[in-house]
Amino acid sequence: AGQDLAADTAALLAFRDAVGPRLPWASSSSSPCGWRGVRCDAGGGRVVALQLPGAKLVGRVPTGTVGNLTALRTLSLRSNALSGGIPVDIGNCGELRALYLQGNQLAGEVPEGFFSLLLLQRLDLSRNRITGSISPEFNKLRRLATLYLENNGLNGTLPADLDLPKLQLFNVSNNDQLTGAVPASLAGKPASAFSGTGLCGGPLSPCTNTSPPSPSPSPSPPIPPPPAASQDSKSSKLSGGAIAGIAVGAAAALLVALAVIVLLCFKRGRRKEGRPADVDEDASPVSVTVARTDKVEVKRSRSRPSQQTTTASGAKKLVFVGGEPDVPYDLDTLLHASAEVLGKGWLGTTYRATLEGGAAVVAVKRLREAPIAEREFRDSVAELAALRHENLAPLRAYFYSRDEKLLVSDFVGAGALSSLLHGGGGAVRRARLGFTSRARIALAAARGVAFIHGAGSSHGNIKSSNIVVNRTHDGAYVTDHGLAQLLGAAVPLKRVTGYRAPEVSDLRRASREADVYSFGVVLLEMLTGRPPANAVPGFDGVDLPQWVRAVVHEEWTAEVFDASIADEAHAEEEMMRLLKLAVECTEQRPERRPTMAEVAARIEHIVDTVIRNADVDDFDSVSQ
Numbered sequence: 001a002g003q004d005l006a007a008d009t010a011a012l013l014a015f016r017d018a019v020g021p022r023l024p025w026a027s028s029s030s031s032p033c034g035w036r037g038v039r040c041d042a043g044g045g046r047v048v049a050l051q052l053p054g055a056k057l058v059g060r061v062p063t064g065t066v067g068n069l070t071a072l073r074t075l076s077l078r079s080n081a082l083s084g085g086i087p088v089d090i091g092n093c094g095e096l097r098a099l100y101l102q103g104n105q106l107a108g109e110v111p112e113g114f115f116s117l118l119l120l121q122r123l124d125l126s127r128n129r130i131t132g133s134i135s136p137e138f139n140k141l142r143r144l145a146t147l148y149l150e151n152n153g154l155n156g157t158l159p160a161d162l163d164l165p166k167l168q169l170f171n172v173s174n175n176d177q178l179t180g181a182v183p184a185s186l187a188g189k190p191a192s193a194f195s196g197t198g199l200c201g202g203p204l205s206p207c208t209n210t211s212p213p214s215p216s217p218s219p220s221p222p223i224p225p226p227p228a229a230s231q232d233s234k235s236s237k238l239s240g241g242a243i244a245g246i247a248v249g250a251a252a253a254l255l256v257a258l259a260v261i262v263l264l265c266f267k268r269g270r271r272k273e274g275r276p277a278d279v280d281e282d283a284s285p286v287s288v289t290v291a292r293t294d295k296v297e298v299k300r301s302r303s304r305p306s307q308q309t310t311t312a313s314g315a316k317k318l319v320f321v322g323g324e325p326d327v328p329y330d331l332d333t334l335l336h337a338s339a340e341v342l343g344k345g346w347l348g349t350t351y352r353a354t355l356e357g358g359a360a361v362v363a364v365k366r367l368r369e370a371p372i373a374e375r376e377f378r379d380s381v382a383e384l385a386a387l388r389h390e391n392l393a394p395l396r397a398y399f400y401s402r403d404e405k406l407l408v409s410d411f412v413g414a415g416a417l418s419s420l421l422h423g424g425g426g427a428v429r430r431a432r433l434g435f436t437s438r439a440r441i442a443l444a445a446a447r448g449v450a451f452i453h454g455a456g457s458s459h460g461n462i463k464s465s466n467i468v469v470n471r472t473h474d475g476a477y478v479t480d481h482g483l484a485q486l487l488g489a490a491v492p493l494k495r496v497t498g499y500r501a502p503e504v505s506d507l508r509r510a511s512r513e514a515d516v517y518s519f520g521v522v523l524l525e526m527l528t529g530r531p532p533a534n535a536v537p538g539f540d541g542v543d544l545p546q547w548v549r550a551v552v553h554e555e556w557t558a559e560v561f562d563a564s565i566a567d568e569a570h571a572e573e574e575m576m577r578l579l580k581l582a583v584e585c586t587e588q589r590p591e592r593r594p595t596m597a598e599v600a601a602r603i604e605h606i607v608d609t610v611i612r613n614a615d616v617d618d619f620d621s622v623s624q
């Protein structure tokens, strides 16, 4: 074994000389087992893992380097600047279980030797410049569970008889020269796994030509349209530059009057003048009749915070909870405000409304129809409004009528966490959120939820679209707490997404433990950059807790991180800690999950450490 370790050491040093001149490996030390990124077996006899993500490796990996580390089980060189081909002698590493080379500039074809890696379970070659076709030899890799080949220059057809019995995660998207039919064994994979290719069939549109596709380059069929968003999901049609607005023409007719309020979409910032402004062509007009059967008070309410929801004449009015705002407004002002749709969820639709005269910018949530008595509604809202915390969006007012229920909160922050992570949030663009930002946002949200729990309530609907990130991307506000319980009966359970804890069968009774589970899913989402199942239209999502657990079990944990934080070497240890916490939060058994207070305390510790380490050079400071 001594001889083998010496050979491993020599191979590592040759590797360093070729591509990693900055690697802090001391050639003088007799054993490489303590070197950064190097792990040996228990007896210290052989090198079993080489993990150097984002380690500024540059250039071609020559043969006689990693190819000589014949006891390697894990090799991760992802997120570097490696170029040239995949070393042809990689096939010597017959013990390899996990191979991560994504995010480099590796070119050329997958070498033949690859197909002797019979124990390989995880293979990620995505985001390189790999060419050639996908060989039928892949069928030899019977244990392969992950095969990521997206964003390369692969061409030709997929082998029709491709059949990998263990395959769970697969992606060949954005290889625009791939043509032909999706093999039968992959027909159940999501369409997104094949987008940006010329493939057809399976989850894509059917192939028009049933004859075997010709290997010569042919014009690619158009990219299939993304799956249609369900009616209640956030529609991207409402986003882009299109701005919707609420405007109301209250028209009282005869006697006990019926007031008709029309909500129309119009361009953001465009001031209403006398009548609803012109409808922008790209903003779908929404015309909603509010409170047909209720009289609407359009004069400013002078009532102090009260439980009066009607005026002397019996008309409905806006009720402020916790005191009137500095510049008071009434329902009329609210409904005449220029507004844009922020999103549409299963609890209702939320608008951002800028009140005339700049009195305030508020978020107005039109709740979905739910059979709820006024008294119950009023009492619940008063309870929700009483919860004030710097990490909760403050609820200011409500409107209740039989047909229409509105909740008004201060408009806060720079956009939902979901939009910053995945895009698709209208004016809110996907943002570059580093790990420190993510950890701080998580901390703020955890504190908000812990506060709700401390007050004896639960949130009931924790997800990344209900966490609004502040403008400096280092804090957050939790929104929509308690609404799931308020409206839960009206929502079919199957509509609730991958955030729901397994034991929750009645949304009105979502427990604190269930909140912790949902929060854990949000943490996983922040760390992996992946939305959970059914959470974001256009993304298929995965069962995040299940996926991450499989990953942790197989000891390739570092590979789950979102590409945009994975390179932050100085924070890897803290990322691992946050991941571990997320996994604990998503325990199947509720009693095994930590409390929200503990979650907040542990994230606080992670944030402190990562901030302390951030000052130090991100590469040389990594502790092993």
Ligand SMILES: Nc1ncnc2c1ncn2[C@@H]1O[C@H](COP(=O)(O)OP(=O)(O)OP(=O)(O)O)[C@@H](O)[C@H]1O
Binding pocket: 234, 342, 343, 344, 345, 346, 347, 348, 349, 350, 363, 365, 393, 409, 410, 411, 412, 413, 415, 416, 417, 461, 465, 466, 467, 468, 479, 480
């Ligand atoms: N007070 C607020 N300030 C700023 N943005 C807010 C506020 N309240 C909600 N939002 C944002 O408005 C968007 C739409 O919210 P909404 O709650 O209607 O939809 P959702 O969260 O997708 O679904 P659900 O109805 O299940 O909560 C969200 O992205 C949310 O971040």
